[in-house]
Amino acid sequence: MAKLNMVQALNLAMKQEMEKNDNVVILGEDVGVDGGVFRVTDKLFDQFGEKRVMDTPLAESGIVGVAIGMAVYGMRPVCEIQFSGFSYYIFHQLEAHAARLRHRSQGRYQVPLVVRTPYGGGVRALEHHSESREAYFAHTPGLKMVIPSGPRNARALLLSAIRDPDPVIFFEPKALYRAFREEVPDEEETMPLGVPQLAREGKDVTVVAYGAMMFPVMEAADELQEKHGVEIEVIDLLTISPLDDELIVASVKKTGRAVVVHEAPRSFGPGAEIMARLVEKAFYYLETPIKRVTGYDIVFPLAARETAYMPNTQKVVGAVLQTLES
Amino acid sequence: MPRKEIELPYRIEYLSILDADGNVDKELEPDMPDDLLLKLFKAMLAGRRFDERMLHLQRQGRIGTFPPIKGQEASQLGAVAALEAADWMVPAFRETLAEIWRGKPMENFLLYYAGYDEGSKVEDDRNDLPISVPVGSQMLHAVGIAMAMKYKAQPQVAMTFFGDGATSEGDFHEALNFAGVFQAPVVFVCQNNQWAISIPRAKQTHSKTLAQKAVAHDIPGIQVDGNDVLAVYSAAREAVERARKGDGPTLIECFTYRMSLHTTADDPKKYRSEEEVKEWEKRDPISRFAAYLKTKKLLTDEAVEKLEAEIAKEVQDVVDQAEQLMKEEVDPADMFHHIFAELPPTLVEQREEMLRDSSLGKKEVDHG
Secondary structure, X not given: OEEEOHHHHHHHHHHHHHHHOOOEEEEEOOOOOOOOOOOOOOOHHHHHOOOOEEEOOOOHHHHHHHHHHHHHOOOEEEEEOOOHHHOHHHHHHHHHHHOOHHHHOOOOOOOOOEEEEEEOOOOOXXXXXXXXXXXXXXXXXXXXXXXXXXHHHHHHHHHHHHHOOOOEEEEEEHHHOOOOOEEEOOOOOOOOOOOOEEEEOOOOEEEEEOHHHHHHHHHHHHHHHHXXXXXXXXXXXXXXXXXXXXXXXXXXXXXXXXXXXEEEEOOOOHHHHHHHHHHHHHHHHOOOOOEEEEEOOXXXXXXXXXXXXXXXXXXXXXXXXXXXXX | OOOOOOOOOOOOEEEOOEOOOOOEOOOOOOOOOHHHHHHHHHHHHHHHHHHHHHHHHHHOOOOOOOOOOOOOHHHHHHHHOOOOOOOEXXXXXXOHHHXXXXXXXXXXXXXXXXXXXXXXXXOOOOOEOOOOOOOOOOHHHHXXXXXXXXXXXXXXXXXXXXEOHHHHOXXXXXXXXXXXXXXXXXXXXXXXXXXXXXXXHHHHOOOOOOHHHHHHHOOOEEEEEOOOHHHHHHHHHXXXXXHHHOOOOEEEEEEOOOOOOOOOOOOHHHOOOHHHHHHHHOOOXXXXXHHHHHHOOOOOHHHHHHHHHHHHHHHHHHHHHHHHHHHOOOOHHHHHOXXXXXXXXXXXXXXXXXXXXXXXXXXXXXHO
């Protein structure tokens, strides 16, 4: 057991799985000698060498395209795309091939690759370095989309993603990379993909969130309890797609109220899907309209206006209280 | 049915006119007016000092992350100096000095890198695109602009910049191919600064040069000493003339060096040696150009000193002006500007919600 931040926890997942399985290799820009621009692959090059930790040419589509070939051949490539803002070059390879080869070969082939990429705002970054566009990927049949929210689940989910027989895009909340540490067990630990987690029990309002948004949501939970006597039940999605709604539906049947929080733009975002599931499966239990706290449908602003853009504790508290008003 | 060598229309040349000590090859020396030479020198020096100041401001937390240009002054300026004002320039993200030469106010760089979207505004009288951060994606736009120029029979050319890393992206090859097929009046200027963050040029491509990538598309390609402003200018002028005459595109590889950081978030000590940087310092583009101008009796030590003082004042004024603008209240509602030509009702609603929520937040802080 060691106290690790998310960068170290992700590193541990790859290191241990690479020690165990020769088929696991890492590909990406600056992942080798440099250890990744966020140092997530730090020292893996020293331990495993250039044959298994490959500094590739600067070509995102190329990285994922060759990873598909490797995966089809039986390897377990873990690709790093430096920022999710540069992942659109890989979208074609994921959508047209990674997510379809199982089906197109009618079960003969599988594509067990992982694409790791940092996403999200709140770090005063340059253009294309702050977006949350998980919806693009979550909308792709055959592709799994995972977003951890802390060091311990990041390590466990990444390990599961590497072992998963299907392609997984793994969004890492860069705002949480070094935000806090958690006890992470030395021995291997996995978490099932496709299963949301109850992060806090409550009876009044269900709040669904994931990734970096878990931070303001958990703060809001404390504040709501202390200042308003409101107990929210918090669900951490962990896997965005395929979305398992069992826990969410059961929770809303109990509370009758729901708020969905994500930093991605609102329209057609993951929140819309969660609301749709609740309308389909818990409509008669809803006491008030479901609220969304999200990013806006605009180009992510640079640092000077970033704070006003991002969902925060106050916005979550406000939305929860609104669901209790009517 | 023989097996024989296929003759290709172009071979790859290397061009150097001014060596590291400022000695000039008289036969290759371009015919340039004195005032242009001096204007280039001042711009190079100002670019270096502005870059140094930006690094300082960044280290003090007064601006955010930015990509320094140190070492690439000649390969940027030599290229854009061959353009006319009506031509178009399509930069990547490290062409700060090329953009300044084209007319972008220096204070806008400070605003932009301090997080104010206003800083990326393209002035109405400048035909350039704003910076493009996703590597390699902008070259196709330059080709499209050039195709439109040709379509509309305008006597203009487009020039686009990119780095050594960008030549690995598929879009780069698509851009060269389209430019070749449509014989577009475009000049591709590769800033081969030897490093794509931590990846050295030799690991970026198995090719001996980047210029030779032109051969595959049967367009002229040339490698020039990118720290020699005369060589860059000569190659760029030739390419611009070729494009303007209707003879199609050219690929210029400027062989230069990123003497500073990839961005201020980068630590080059992780991947390259101090000795390598020191070697390149000896090949500095500014000192050799100064030596050349002094030999030509166009420049004296006193004139350089005077110039330094002028530049220092100019840079200070720019910093003061930008910081004054930053002190003025930022209206968060401005983030809804320039999303669409007309703001749709759903965004009007979101803007109102945002203003309501951020004023709630403020109140909370005040009472907190």
